[in-house]
Amino acid sequence: MHAHPPLIPFPSQSFAWKSSWFPLPAMPLVFSAPEAWRTVLGAGVASLKLSVQWSSEAGNADVFFEKTASKRGPESYSLDVQSKQIHVTAQQPEGAFYALMTLSQLLKAYPQEIPCCSIEDAPAYPWRGFMLDVARNFFSIDELYRIVDLLCTFKMNVLHLHLSDDQGWRLEIASHPDLVCDPSRSYTQSQMRDLQQYAAVRNVQIVPEIDLPGHTLALLSVYPQYSCTGGPFEIPVGEGIFQDILCVGKDEALQCAKGILREVSELFDSKFIHLGGDEIPLQRWAACPDCIRRRQDLGLSDEKDLLRWFCNEMAAYARTLGKHLILWNDYVDDGYDRSITTQIWNPLKATGQAARTSIKSDYFHTYLDMDHALVSLHTVYKYGRILRDASSLIGSELLLWTEYISTLDMLEGHLLPRLLAGAEIFWTQPDACSYKRFNKVLRENQALFIPRFSAFTPADLWDPPRWEQYYRRWKRKRRVLRNSREAGISL
Structure with missing residues (x-):
């Protein structure tokens, strides 16, 4: 893996590599997210030209988006790449959207398997x-x-x-x-x-x-x-x-x-x-x-x-x-x-x-x-x-x-x-x-x-x-x- 994550902009709060890998399944990736977030995430998927399938079952998803409380603002998010699933938490759909932008850069840099990592992120300026x-x-x-x-x-x-x-x-x-x-x-x-x-x-x-x-x-x-x-x-x-x-x-x-x-x-x-x-x-x-x-x-x-x-x-x-x-x-x-x-x-x-x-x-x-x-x-x-x-x-x-x-x-x-x-x-x-x-x-x-x-x-x-x-x-x-x-x- 890279010494520095191939991410622009660099995560604002924290970034840490883990020792394991998430093997990428055959496309399309399976996403699970709150229904209210799908319009925004779907727009991001379209701009990135990703191949995605939606599921209502979080356990069956490759990438699971979950709503959570946050004190870091509506554009903040957490992204946790685990060995069996990628887990995103955000307060609002804006944060989930930016997590998707970060994930897309990891997918491009590591098309076979993504090194597991954890990211905490929020913007410096609104x-x-x-x-x-x-x-x-x-x-x-x-x-x-x-x-x-x-x-x-x-x-x-x-x-x-x-x-x-x-x-x-x-x-x-x-x-x-x-x-x-x-x-x-x-x-x-x-x-x-x-x-x-x-x-x-x-x-x-x-x-x-x-x-x-x-x-x-x-x-x-x-x-x-x-x-x-x-x-x-x-x-x-x-x-x-x-x-x-x-x-x-x-x-x-x-x-x-x-x-x-x-x-x-x-x-x-x-x-x-x-x-x-x-x-x-x-x-x-x-x-x-x-x-x-x-x-x-x-x-x-x-x-x-x-x-x-x-x-x-x-x-x-x-x-x-x-x-x-x-x-x-x-x-x-x-x-x-x-x-x-x-x-x-x-x-x-x-x-x-x-x-x-x-x-x-x-x-x-x-x-x-x-x-x-x-x-x-x-x-x-x-x-x-x-x-x-x-x-x-x-x-x-x-x-x-x-x-x-x-x-x-x-x-x-x-x-x-x-x-x-x-x-x-x-x-x-x-x-x-x-x-x-x-x-x-x-x-x-x-x-x-x-x-x-x-x-x-x-x-x-x-x-x-x-x-x-x-x-x-x-x-x-x-x-x-x-x-x-x-x-x-x-x-």
Whole structure:
């Protein structure tokens, strides 16, 4: 057997080998589980393409799932591989599902007989996410199903979809049908409902992001009356921060924003809606008569106060819809509605947010659109040590922006294997994490973990020389600062 178990993520609580073996019977494996768990376990079996037969008799089963009380939360489980049966206990079906994901890795690594072992497992963080930008470059609904399967296999439970930006609007909005310029490169509401249903039984929640009030040129290009200047506007290509944003001085623009928020709230089951709120040049508001009038009527001192008012209005409205907002942390301070969760991409701008619920996605640890010389495999993995020092933290996300990523092979090459490093540090307690072990297990079992994905970055590119990483980071920081200065934003 392996010195280290071929498991990613590594069990968070405890792992121990035993001296005996469980010989695998001829397929299909016989599973026995509570009736209420079979839908979720069946979804996992389908994603893993396992051959399984169900039995109501625990004594006749190869794998016996049993409900038990647990103080470690609904996603925890125990897995005990014995010489005659594999026994799984969990409090909720989520835990049983993750036990199945662990078992599947053992089945792949040991196709003849599994070494007996005992595992106690529970996640380090409740929010273990991946954000995919489908606004800059579109990825089909079938590709999103593949992403859901990948996330659930490695115990990640959030797919955050960046659905709108300056470069594109990808979600059907019935009240504003012209937002979708190309139906072949957008998602219908029916497709999103089906995707959510598929993801939900695999313990993955879909969190939508509709960027407001900045990053809105795709909206303003078809509804220029909601801008400060009246347009006309063109949808840009590639990266950039653009001056024209939603005019919060116009009542009809606010009604548009709330109408979209209401429709998105009705469509998505997640209690969270991401409203963006990052990289917002405020020069247009400073010169706009409508925005000046709004600011004066409200007794606000400047455009940042006006932005704070807009976000608080949207947060209050979201609560009437049973939702909570997430905002990027650029502008959020103590004056923002306390129900708002911040997603911290820029740790230098995180002052005054210590007591606020947060999700961490530091720029130089989680941005997978950067190549491995900027964000190496080791860089992603060591982020786990940083996470444990954060207060009021519910978890973290890896982010993949797509200004320059346009094909599935490019997406997978940037995603893999760094997603696996993120999956481990989000699930496994920091004291149980070891990059040396993770790297060794990954190198020895790469084909077992990702057999269905082709564009896996070769191992010799995972961790480039340090001098190259430092130099590339320095160049990238200069570029980011230049783009921000040109847009009138101070980072």
